[in-house]
Ligand code: TXA
């Protein structure tokens with residue numbers, strides 16, 4: 001398949017109507033378009049067309065039991081596709097965080113094909129704030145099903161070059177809209193009569209959710225390792241994810257101990273590290289700086305790019321990374337790093 005790449009300036013979307021109309025035509029006729037959102041790049045197709053959704057699964061090599069998020073362009077559209085059972089919490093979440101990096105799962109309406117929801121009786125719906133995503137959905141006139149635009153198992157793409165690496169020749173069009181602001185996928189919440197459950201932490205933090213709706217349950221898969229056979233509420237959370245080709249090892253401990261462990265690990269040519277700017281570690285191409293220790297937004301923004309950077313360095317077999325504390329955006333970073341490591345954690349003294 002030939003993949004067309006178009007560059008759109010997210011700050012001047014109105015100057016790119018022609019390209020966006022072409023992208024919307026592709027969606028309408030059942031094709032695939034990768035596009036930027038404020039979280040990560042998505043791999044989009046018409047969410048009302050079962051055949052189009054199947055094409056998403058095959059382009060990503062995604063297991064068919066892992067449902068897709070559908071993206072809408074205006075708040076009124078939620079209830080065309082889902083049935084709220086907890087209107088009070090739903091209105092609060094919508095009022096506070098939408099549009100933005102949050103996905104709300106509720107009971108599904110029949111119009112959404114089973115291919116999109118992997119046979120579940122619920123559907124995940126998100127209204128992105130990114131101007132390119134918003135305009136593309138509007139022009140398409142249908143909701144757009146879109147998982148992250150990576151090959152299944154790889155870190156999610158936060159730059160167009162990541163999408164090109166994974167999806168060239170597999171999709172009809174890639175829209176290059178620059179870097180994604182948040183850098184981690186949306187927060188996912190399950191909304192039921194009896195309460196709100198956090199399934200995947202993201203840009204809307206647990207603290208923000210609690211402030212808006214009161215008590216929030218946290219699915220065990222967010223931080224803990226599941227037992228053999230135990231099923232997370234979001235099917236995608238059971239797969240080893242976000243992982244570069246090298247194996248990732250998490251280091252826990254005091255700053256000084258972690259930094260000296262990393263420095264001595266770097267004496268070995270096959271080791272890399274992901275650290276903070278303040279750590280003062282320099283080792284050329286084998287060191288990725290996540291950002292300032294004090295700035296979790298910067299860390300979130302850089303994380304997947306840092307993980308992907310090691311994929312182009314074949315000599316690197318092991319990557320040591322540190323965990324931020326898990327408050328605020330830290331929980332989402334911890335969640336992705338822990339999953340990338342397959343729960344391999346070393347306590348250093
Ligand atoms: O930020 C994002 O959410 C990005 C952008 C493109 O919007 N999308 C994204 O999609 O991260 P994906 O497919 O990579 O992750 C969706 C997660 C998966 O873990 C999936 O299992 C879960 O959402 N999910 C989707 N529908 C669900 C449902 N009905 N019930 C439970 N989990 C669901």
Ligand code: MG
Pocket residue numbers: 147148156
């Ligand atoms: Mg994904």
